[in-house]
Amino acid sequence: MSPASYFIEHHSLYPLLYTTHFNSLICEGVFERFPTLRVVFVEGGFSWLLPALWSLDNHWDALRSDLHQVKRRPSEYVREHIRFSSQPIEEPSDPRHLDRVLEWLDAEHILMFATDYPHWDGDYDPRQLFRTLPKSTRRRILAANALELYNLPSTRPASEPELARS
Template identity: 35%
Template sequence: MTRAYNAVDADGHILEPLDLWDKYIDPEFRERRPRFVIDDNGKERLSVEGKLLGNPRGIGSLGSVGARQGIVKPGTLKYAEGRKGGFDPHARIVDMDADGIDAAFLYPSLGLFAGAVEDPGLAAAMCRAYNRWLADYCKPYPERLFGVAMLPMQSVELAIDEMRFARETLGMRGGFLRPNPYHGKKMINDPMYEPFWKMAEDLDFSIGFHEGSTTAMPTVGVDRFENDRAARHMVSHTMEMMLVALSVIWGGVVDRHPRLRIAFLESGGGWIAPWLDRMDRHFDDQGFNESAPKTRPSELFQRNCWISFEPVESSIAVLANYIGPHKIMWATDYPHSDGFFPGAPQMLRDRLGPLSAEGKHQVLAGGALGFYGLG
């Protein structure tokens, strides 16, 4: 890479076009492809074999960046009216330039719900179609737009196939998984996933965990806040990520696979320090460490893991000193309604004052470059 990277969005999103699965899905799955529908309440949803996915309030919010600041009124946009850069890479580059963002790593929007698709073959076909489209979206700007592959963990074998295709055919550097359990209550350190982790290590393929706010997958704690959407959002994103971090670190995934790179995304970052401290305390306690990994949890995090903060988190400079600025990333969440656009890089700079110039660079760009294998 010849471009200088001084501000890197580690977790941006695209908006899947309405005809993505019409055009890109393999012919044998065309009749079963996802479809955009209007539900009984007049809301836009994604329908997959009769199951409605996405926010019951409608999926238009996925493109409503600016709602946080009052620039866009929540609930007023239809999905197709969402921020143009979600659909169009050329428009996205204009928005990135306006914010001084040099590169963006791109995750899905509707595809965040794909983990709820029950049939492994259909899930794999959806992922293959999406990844083909995403590669085309990124193609005009190969040094600025980087696709993160969608992986069908409904089948470990099919997830491995798609990871290999994404890496070897499409040239993608990483893929994403939901932190929620895919197979009943089996966490990601279950022995059934060992072939997946071995292949990710062999392919030098980064894995980012990203929640998606749908109760169609097992989601911890949301049953306690059935009538409070904000509370469910807070619970699902942060607590599911804490559990998968526990599974990856304490559960031994990165202990067994020392070259893996794993990130915990869109869940805030402030929880990681006390969570690592708690793991370390149990590691040191002879009465509690019968299931501990061989290596100290905080050391495993330093070797193998990264975490993404939101640009408005006031603790980011303190945590950068605590866990190391090179282990921290940030994200715009563009073009989602709770995203940070415009102005995310400046929000970060305003909070990074105590850090050295090198520390600031690591948070703004170096952490993401290291995680995705560009550094």
């Protein structure tokens, strides 16, 4: 086994790296020790999360005595502590499949839009990416989730030119 030689090889391995870190945060009880900690997984996609959660929850149900530091099912920590950026988005040929994954993951609450600008492989048109989702879900993914996580206002102060025009 050698390091990845090609971009496609390297890029397609990202989910494994992110899954490793995700599993470690959960299984080591990090969120029990640091209950206000919030983590954002950026540029790792999110399609890997669903099978990771299924696996962790199933194993936790059977082996929870091994993980005394994990007080709840692993999936329960996600909405409270972890967010994921949308980039890179792994789009299936049928957009309905992506919609189902987004629904199963509760993406309305855990996903934040990212473009990866200015890289050539970025996701630059959010209207295209999430076109089939309800408007309220799109709004949360495109703005509200990040505003809430970072405790930012949903409006901004008017600029001098805007004030002069009013």
